[in-house]
Amino acid sequence: MIKFMSDLPTNATAANEAGKGNEFPSPERFFLKVPLYESHEVNSANYLNVVRTQFFKGTMDAYCIGCEQHSIFRDTNDYTNYTEEYALNNRIFSVELICTRENSHSLLFIFKVHEGMIQKIGQSPSIADFDSADIGKYRKILGEEKYREFKRAIGLVAHGVGIGSFIYLRRIFEHLIEEEHQEAKKSQDWDEQQYLDSRMDEKILFLQNSLPAFLVENRKLYSVLSKAVHSLSEEECLKLFAPIKMGIELILDERIEQKEKRTKIEEAKKVIADIVKKLN
Numbered sequence: 001m002i003k004f005m006s007d008l009p010t011n012a013t014a015a016n017e018a019g020k021g022n023e024f025p026s027p028e029r030f031f032l033k034v035p036l037y038e039s040h041e042v043n044s045a046n047y048l049n050v051v052r053t054q055f056f057k058g059t060m061d062a063y064c065i066g067c068e069q070h071s072i073f074r075d076t077n078d079y080t081n082y083t084e085e086y087a088l089n090n091r092i093f094s095v096e097l098i099c100t101r102e103n104s105h106s107l108l109f110i111f112k113v114h115e116g117m118i119q120k121i122g123q124s125p126s127i128a129d130f131d132s133a134d135i136g137k138y139r140k141i142l143g144e145e146k147y148r149e150f151k152r153a154i155g156l157v158a159h160g161v162g163i164g165s166f167i168y169l170r171r172i173f174e175h176l177i178e179e180e181h182q183e184a185k186k187s188q189d190w191d192e193q194q195y196l197d198s199r200m201d202e203k204i205l206f207l208q209n210s211l212p213a214f215l216v217e218n219r220k221l222y223s224v225l226s227k228a229v230h231s232l233s234e235e236e237c238l239k240l241f242a243p244i245k246m247g248i249e250l251i252l253d254e255r256i257e258q259k260e261k262r263t264k265i266e267e268a269k270k271v272i273a274d275i276v277k278k279l280n
């Protein structure tokens, strides 16, 4: 029985809540963020999410390798198979989206449903391609060495390598925190020994004046960076990747913003000095 997308309930929350284990990703997240081979359970409570992924309807914002900038992609579907039996069947399916600016630019995703689990098993362009384009803006502020490590982390996670990518991200995160620490140390009432004895979440609290508020509010999440890597599983590392990457980007965004502000102030000072000189 073929049903149409208009029949499909739009609220996926109930289905997600009923699903066990990992929360089932939205189609956009599944396409663009979830690494290859990450498994999600599919069952009679959440099968509509599988339908929504396979027969994705609508538009999605993503970086277009062809246009070399962000673009809007749209679905290429014209029907929806909506039965539970079909959604849970073992199969391989692909989803293609095309760039609304130029129809020959496309995104392709390949999924496998097998024995009650779904995985994304292929995609073009790769997540690394998307993310490399996205992190280009951090190259200068991060420096060549750390930028290379950032790219490597993204390349590894795109291939489902959790622990390896986690180690690279952790190095970068710790490097950024250490830079803030070196600055903070200069203040008079600084307790260096207490800082050194602290876990990462406590260190973030120590440095709260120079770190993004989001990081400070969510510092508990970053306490995991004090855990030994061997105590974390491949799966755990994959799950931690996104929030740690976000933390790094927030720190870098703030530094870029501050740098731009300083440049602007310097320019303004020069302009004002010139005017004063001419007036005299």
Ligand SMILES: [Zn+2]
Pocket: 064, 065, 066, 067, 068, 071, 099, 100, 101, 102, 105
């Ligand atoms: Zn394009």
